[in-house]
Amino acid sequence: MITNEAVERVRGWFSGRLPEDWQASPADISVDRDEIVVTLNLPDTAASEGAGEAETAEARAGRASAFREDTREQRMAIAREAQHRYERAVSWGVRVGEHEQLFTHLATPTMTRLRQPQRQVLDTLVDAGVARSRSEALAWCVRLVAQHEDDWLAELRAAMSQVADVRTRGPAA
Structure with a gap:
């Protein structure tokens, strides 16, 4: 973080x-x-x-x-x-x-493990022509979540940043 x-x-x-x-x-x-x-x-x-x-x-x-x-x-x-x-x-x-x-x-590759229901979502997007590959379909899903959950993601990032700041001020190991 x-x-x-x-x-x-x-x-x-x-x-x-x-x-x-x-x-x-x-x-x-x-x-x-x-x-x-x-x-x-x-x-x-x-x-x-x-x-x-x-x-x-x-x-x-x-x-x-x-x-x-x-x-x-x-x-x-x-x-x-x-x-x-x-x-x-x-x-x-x-x-x-x-x-x-x-x-x-950058377009950084990200490895993920998906079970069949999640793969089927990606395959549906590919089969429908929304995306050319599972990778592109996953990127499309991430953009959609970011677009619709922007406020929640911003709040989550702020909370995680606060935790990281507190950790850096903590006792040395």
Whole structure:
């Protein structure tokens, strides 16, 4: 479990390290045991008068793409520093208005053992064309649970983080 203090340290380091002109508001930074994901909030595009939704969406996608190309070397240098410091991969993304795009991110394999009823759920999703494989079906299920149980998961993570913080302050073995 990642402690609140560890997450705060990562967020603090990135807030001091990221160039101010890269963000309209502070970056969103999430940390797990494998990866740090830095999502930069870029200024929204000024849509031309009378621009439709499609034009605005494409303008935002264009700004995200230009940012990715223009900052590649500098982002890679920052990522190398952070990876050395925190021993985790660093992934990047941007948010421009309602457009969000991850440039890089990990897709980590996870081993699981499922009994027949759970395998049948996955196989149904595959057979129905919702997913191409059991792995993709399981990822779909996880996304669905996260989407519908977001508040509960956030409360659970906060409680686990508190336990981890108390453990670190406990007596040495």
